[in-house]
Amino acid sequence: METKFPPPVPTPTEDSQPFWDGCKRRELLILKCDACGHYWFPPSVLCPKCMSMNRQWVKASGKAKVYSWTIFHQLYYPSFADKIPYNVAIVELEEGPRMHSNIVECRNEDIYIDMPLELVWGSKLKILIGTCPSTSQRPGNRSLSKPQKENEMSAVIYEKKDHIAIVTISMPWMTR
Amino acid sequence: MNPKDTCAIAGVGLTKLARRTPGVSSIGFTLEGCKRAIEDAGLTKDDVDGLLVVAPTQAGERHGWATRIAAYLGISSNFTAAVECGGATPTVMVQMATMAINAGMCHTVVCCYGWQNNPVDVPPSLPPGLEFTLPYGDLAAIPFKAQIARRHMHDFGTTSKQLGAVAVAFRKHANMNPNAQMYGKPMTLEDHQNSRWVVEPLRLFDCCLLTDGGGAVVVTSAERAKDMKNRPVYISGWGQAHSAEFMSPWRDPQVKGWEGGKAADQAFNMAGLTRKDIDVCQFYDGFTILVIIELEAYGFCKMGEGGPFVEDGRLELGGELPSNTAGGLLSEGHTFGMAHIVEGVRQLRGECGERQAKDAETAFITGYGGAPHEYPPTLSYSTLILRR
Numbered sequence: 001m002e003t004k005f006p007p008p009v010p011t012p013t014e015d016s017q018p019f020w021d022g023c024k025r026r027e028l029l030i031l032k033c034d035a036c037g038h039y040w041f042p043p044s045v046l047c048p049k050c051m052s053m054n055r056q057w058v059k060a061s062g063k064a065k066v067y068s069w070t071i072f073h074q075l076y077y078p079s080f081a082d083k084i085p086y087n088v089a090i091v092e093l094e095e096g097p098r099m100h101s102n103i104v105e106c107r108n109e110d111i112y113i114d115m116p117l118e119l120v121w122g123s124k125l126k127i128l129i130g131t132c133p134s135t136s137q138r139p140g141n142r143s144l145s146k147p148q149k150e151n152e153m154s155a156v157i158y159e160k161k162d163h164i165a166i167v168t169i170s171m172p173w174m175t176r
Numbered sequence: 177m178n179p180k181d182t183c184a185i186a187g188v189g190l191t192k193l194a195r196r197t198p199g200v201s202s203i204g205f206t207l208e209g210c211k212r213a214i215e216d217a218g219l220t221k222d223d224v225d226g227l228l229v230v231a232p233t234q235a236g237e238r239h240g241w242a243t244r245i246a247a248y249l250g251i252s253s254n255f256t257a258a259v260e261c262g263g264a265t266p267t268v269m270v271q272m273a274t275m276a277i278n279a280g281m282c283h284t285v286v287c288c289y290g291w292q293n294n295p296v297d298v299p300p301s302l303p304p305g306l307e308f309t310l311p312y313g314d315l316a317a318i319p320f321k322a323q324i325a326r327r328h329m330h331d332f333g334t335t336s337k338q339l340g341a342v343a344v345a346f347r348k349h350a351n352m353n354p355n356a357q358m359y360g361k362p363m364t365l366e367d368h369q370n371s372r373w374v375v376e377p378l379r380l381f382d383c384c385l386l387t388d389g390g391g392a393v394v395v396t397s398a399e400r401a402k403d404m405k406n407r408p409v410y411i412s413g414w415g416q417a418h419s420a421e422f423m424s425p426w427r428d429p430q431v432k433g434w435e436g437g438k439a440a441d442q443a444f445n446m447a448g449l450t451r452k453d454i455d456v457c458q459f460y461d462g463f464t465i466l467v468i469i470e471l472e473a474y475g476f477c478k479m480g481e482g483g484p485f486v487e488d489g490r491l492e493l494g495g496e497l498p499s500n501t502a503g504g505l506l507s508e509g510h511t512f513g514m515a516h517i518v519e520g521v522r523q524l525r526g527e528c529g530e531r532q533a534k535d536a537e538t539a540f541i542t543g544y545g546g547a548p549h550e551y552p553p554t555l556s557y558s559t560l561i562l563r564r
Binding site: 010016068071083100 | 304306307308309310311312313314315316319322323324326327330372373374375376377422423551552
């Protein structure tokens with residue numbers, strides 16, 4: 001029997017709950033200000049640009065690019081033991097906000113700043129959000145639609161576009 | 177009113193700094209630090225009427241921390257608070273003490289910290305607020321600095337060897353400081369380059385130490401300081417700048433200039449000094465990349481030129497800008513930056529022996545903190561200019 005240490009589960013706040021609910025529906029939600037049109041993340045109750053509280057959750061396009069990236073060689077959390085060395089990137093969404101992500105379907109050494117990315121969702125309702133290089137940038141130009149065995153990330157499905165992104169929030173509660 | 181030179185640091189003290197010192201609590205270290213600083217000032221505890229302490233963030237929710245420290249110390253205080261600004265806290269506390277003294281609330285404030293990395297009464301746990309980082313395997317202080325380092329390398333061509341030059345300079349200084357954790361452990365640039373990756377592009381020797389220890393400084397009015405045991409070290413200028421610049425939710429973040437620049441401009445304006453007037457620096461050096469960023473932010477070099485600036489021993493004793501002369505967080509120990517103030521004062525008193533910066537009359541001291549792994553990731557810059 002597998003005794004793997006469980007992956008960390010995001011713990012939403014009152015302000016971020018809609019974001020995580022959106023993930024369950026496979027929608028990447030950010031906030032948009034009704035007054036000035038500013039998009040923001042992380043979620044909060046007012047626009048950090050004009051202080052209006054009139055806001056709505058909108059679906060981000062999922063297009064993004066690498067702003068910066070790192071490779072974890074040291075284990076910080078037990079469930080990541082078999083992933084080392086793994087990448088953690090800061091990605092910049094087309095709408096402006098930046099967020100953390102993992103870039104999958106891509107060798108660590110192939111990541112570069114400004115690499116175009118696109119969002120995809122996990123098929124097993126297990127893993128979510130992340131980013132990966134555009135088709136033309138991918139080693140061997142291989143399609144991601146054919147999951148590779150032994151690769152957790154290959155469970156990702158995506159709408160085939162020029163860019164892809166990916167994955168990697170493990171959310172056990174989504175399997176329910 | 178310009179508060180320049182209205183207050184002074186009259187006493188400083190540090191406990192032993194070591195990777196592991198079981199049997200002493202955070203409060204224990206804090207009290208010993210206070211004792212050493214108060215005695216260094218030639219005072220007794222009854223001369224102290226204010227206390228500020230670094231909030232013990234590793235210990236979860238702790239109520240009345242500062243008041244309890246004051247009670248354990250046996251002082252009757254008119255001004256007390258636990259302050260939480262990460263690594264900017266010690267410099268911020270000195271600023272707050274000066275403001276309280278000028279406001280007439282108190283006349284002598286001890287600013288202190290104590291840290292036990294493995295407190296026996298606190299079970300290990302993760303802090304809240306990690307929903308947008310931990311799921312990706314991101315945790316703790318190092319990764320965000322690695323993101324900043326990567327971006328700096330991309331934008332300006334900064335190299336790992338340049339980061340190494342910072343580490344090597346401060347290690348040299350630690351080897352002139354018997355209280356430094358890395359005393360007796362020299363490091364070459366090759367050693368730095370051979371050290372393992374922690375979070376690439378940061379290597380082990382780009383990261384500061386883990387330290388059990390405590391320390392304090394005593395701030396009093398310039399008037400009182402004149403009659404005390406030590407030559408007064410005047411607090412001539414200070415500033416702060418708080419930002420979320422790397423991932424700002426409210427604007428288009430671009431690396432054009434670090435927001436920390438405001439913290440230095442305020443300080444130099446208050447002191448009526450320029451960068452060229454500074455004899456010795458103590459930069460908050462939780463990571464080598466921070467020193468490069470601070471040199472740029474605070475105007476010691478231009479944006480993007482921090483990498484080349486630290487080469488050729490420029491930060492070493494005898495160099496153009498001797499910095500972190502006790503070894504810093506990288507090689508003396510992680511004191512939240514309290515030891516930076518302590519060392520700045522000792523340099524201006526001329527007490528530093530082998531590691532004394534020649535004719536040091538002015539010191540520039542920084543703190544740098546924030547919440548790098550909680551959203552939004554924030555950065556706090558804080559500065560002090562001291563003179564003898």
